Amino acid sequence: MDAKEWLRRHQVLVYAVAVALAVVIGVGRPMWATPIEGLINPVLAVLLYVTFLEIPFVRLRRAFTNGRFIGAALGLNFLVVPVVVWGLTRVLPSDRVVLVGVLMVLLTPCIDYVITFTDLADGDAEQLTATTPALMLVQLLLLPVYLWLFVGPEIAAVIEAGPFIEAFVLIIALPLGLAWLTEAGAERSGRVAGWQETLGWFPVPMMGVTLFVVIASQLPRVQNAFDQIVVVVPVYVAFLFVMPLLGRLVSGLFGMDVGERRALVFTSVTRNSLVVLPLGLALPAGYELVPAIIVTQTLVELSGMVVLTRVVPAVLVPAPPADDSQPTIPSGE
Template identity: 50%
Template structure:
């Protein structure tokens, strides 16, 4: 399953889309299943995020600096350039901001590795990336939305989703890591949980897409979501060259440079999805906008795996 995870993810997305279109009545039931499945997936994902590696990641100074610059300086500037051209719908704008401003911490490592990037350095940097985005995301949202943010986001459900679906799974994952470091039973438990990563990802993608597709029955919603597709494609194209520029600015080698391109281009859609689902009903389209980015990104990453080695050859 690890070797074939990309086609499995694409298959889960396709099955979810067909199910949501052919049997829209299953949408509400599957929406109730999203949080439990997503919480389990995030626990397993965070289990792969080595808390103990945070100190080691600090020693790769230039790579870490490039990672932070591409994600928290360059990406917000690219999003700012796009923001004025986004549809006026607040739900669409919030969805785009949520997903594009949060760097990926999970399958970016897989895709970077497939392209010959320094996936081990990305893995070491993931704790810092996760902490940084959770701290900076509210500030970025306020910068882009201003006073509108208070009008469209109810803080209570937002905080509840963040605590239940992000803070608690993260804390449990790091406690499990500590247990695994001290006891063989803990290591066995962590290894067993790790084998569930791909099935849980497939289940989450299927449930999310199947539950959100029926919401596109409203013509306006479908048209708004279709409108953001070019922005997601443009983001992937721009970030390939922006990541290359950052890698050259920090004088990184080819493998590190490839990893920088991938971390700048991939976004944290599944981790921010709970926050989108916690928005008021009038902003329900935001979750669909987040999921749409996942669809575009998975296809984009298949292209990246072939294109990035040509963009940054090992002979550089």
């Protein structure tokens, strides 16, 4: 068994070790949180780069024309999710600050590490990659609308395009471009091909590094306000349970294949917390608790994703039996 296959089979162990180390650092060395936080975007960029290297670009070009999947992903994230979020937030206390934090993070679909989680679950990562520009643009346009509807116009007015555009360029477009250059170079150079082959075992370790960096840097922020934000944890957990089921249901209605179904499940449940965090930090006085509420979702979600990378392919969207995948040869009778 090569290193890549061993890591895939033992990925949960790798993630568990990363999370345990992050908790030790986050609790024992909270003063390290700020410098570690500066590593989040670079680490995410490397994670997406090694993930994109797994995607043949001929399939990625084809994915951009799959209107059925893109339409389903947009409908699920911007029509179904807001209804679910509205229902789940009815159980929260009547605290405007808590509501704003929960809405900001749950109404924005992830555009970065969701691709890696989808790939680790043998989902259609290239299709999800092709959908990220639409997900980014539509959430940028609709987040102020939803905040205006659910909270009021004064909160909707502070939403800015900057964090979304910066995240897309640095975490999606740049790694994607570098991966394309690497793939093109591998066709002409044995050295580049060897580099690409070596990086094939990086996705799982890099996801472990990502978990460590995010949790170790954000845990102190949550820990300092835990008694105030503990009320949002059940909402985040419920979202983790409800959305995969709805994603599976919608993918079945659209008649998607197994890879597309898994990808739709992950885009339905994974949220854009690391991108909306700067928006939370930029809110006016009185909303200082919002960043901690957003980060709490990150911690809950990452724990859930470690489980879902196993549960989705094994239970929720299993591969069809081998016989079902074979074409039927008509008899001559």
